[in-house]
Amino acid sequence: MPLTLPNLPSLIHETRNAIAIFDETDRLHYANPAFRAALHLAEEDYPTWVELMRRGWQTSTGTHITSCNGDFEKWLSSALSRRGKLPFRGFETSLHDGRWIWVTETVDAHGWMLYIGVEITSLATEGRELRSDRDVALRASQTDELTGIANRRYMMQRLDNMVSNRIQGCVAILDIDHFKSINDAYGHAGGDAVLVDFARKVGHSVRRGDDFGRIGGEEFLFLLPDIEVDNAGQLLDRIRHTLLDACPILQAPEFRYTVSIGITAIQAGDSTQSLLSRADKACYEAKRQGRNRSVCM
Numbered sequence: 001m002p003l004t005l006p007n008l009p010s011l012i013h014e015t016r017n018a019i020a021i022f023d024e025t026d027r028l029h030y031a032n033p034a035f036r037a038a039l040h041l042a043e044e045d046y047p048t049w050v051e052l053m054r055r056g057w058q059t060s061t062g063t064h065i066t067s068c069n070g071d072f073e074k075w076l077s078s079a080l081s082r083r084g085k086l087p088f089r090g091f092e093t094s095l096h097d098g099r100w101i102w103v104t105e106t107v108d109a110h111g112w113m114l115y116i117g118v119e120i121t122s123l124a125t126e127g128r129e130l131r132s133d134r135d136v137a138l139r140a141s142q143t144d145e146l147t148g149i150a151n152r153r154y155m156m157q158r159l160d161n162m163v164s165n166r167i168q169g170c171v172a173i174l175d176i177d178h179f180k181s182i183n184d185a186y187g188h189a190g191g192d193a194v195l196v197d198f199a200r201k202v203g204h205s206v207r208r209g210d211d212f213g214r215i216g217g218e219e220f221l222f223l224l225p226d227i228e229v230d231n232a233g234q235l236l237d238r239i240r241h242t243l244l245d246a247c248p249i250l251q252a253p254e255f256r257y258t259v260s261i262g263i264t265a266i267q268a269g270d271s272t273q274s275l276l277s278r279a280d281k282a283c284y285e286a287k288r289q290g291r292n293r294s295v296c297m
């Protein structure tokens with residue numbers, strides 16, 4: 001007998017659990033009254049998750065962001081590099097109004113996300129601080145300190161995961177051009193500002209299923225599952241073009257930077273090493289051809 005659940009929409013509407021659905025671009029598509037109340041969201045308002053978090057930060061409402069030492073943008077880059085990457089995850093979080101919520105995020109194959117938040121304030125608080133410290137330590141071990149995005153260790157785990165599960169797609173290495181000269185001309189702080197700017201700009205363009213992180217000084221890795229190499233090239237070139245008008249060094253408003261990109265498709269029999277080495281060669285070729293371009297190999 002087919003299952004019919006005529007009361008499901010009204011039950012979801014009425015429950016005190018916060019329920020929301022985000023699409024593959026991370027825009028809110030549905031939120032029940034409990035979610036809207038917890039996040040201080042007006043009816044008929046459908047912001048992206050980034051807009052929602054930024055508003056909450058500016059108005060001290062909704063999610064209580066404690067682990068950012070006052071640097072919201074860095075927290076956002078870090079949160080974005082983990083958000084929606086796993087089919088399922090659960091974590092504890094607190095709200096500005098003092099409530100604690102157990103959040104689960106379920107992501108389907110198309111990148112749509114179901115958010116369910118259950119209030120746990122009255123449950124035993126014992127060990128909450130310890131669990132929170134553990135989460136912060138785990139995040140730190142996966143995060144690049146300067147830029148806040150995923151670090152080499154995390155990216156290598158994700159690449160291993162792609163290879164061992166035979167996930168099709170592409171791998172790209174992005175390397176900022178003439179970075180040594182940037183350091184020489186504007187100092188280490190100027191170079192750092194470029195790295196942070198680059199990580200944020202690219203991090204905001206990453207699709208739900210993709211991974212992006214810093215794997216070396218001025219070297220970044222982009223993992224793109226389920227995409228043909230031509231489409232990966234177009235996507236990364238679009239990102240590359242958005243960087244052309246970035247001016248990350250305040251004292252030098254005329255300063256611009258570019259990036260060279262090496263892209264390769266995953267092939268049968270590839271190992272993480274063979275993939276990285278091919279992407280590296282493609283990036284080297286992009287440099288050799290004059291930089292500020294992408295090369296597929």
Ligand SMILES: Nc1nc2c(ncn2[C@@H]2O[C@H](COP(=O)(O)OP(=O)(O)OP(=O)(O)O)[C@@H](O)[C@H]2O)c(=O)[nH]1
Pocket residue numbers: 146175176177178179180181183187188189190191192195216217218287291
């Ligand atoms: N500011 C800053 N510089 C870094 C960091 N990590 C590495 N570097 C510097 O990045 C520079 C990388 O220079 P190279 O590998 O010679 O490459 P490049 O100058 O970018 O030249 P091409 O890649 O050929 O365009 C070195 O001078 C490193 O010291 C960092 O975290 N911050």
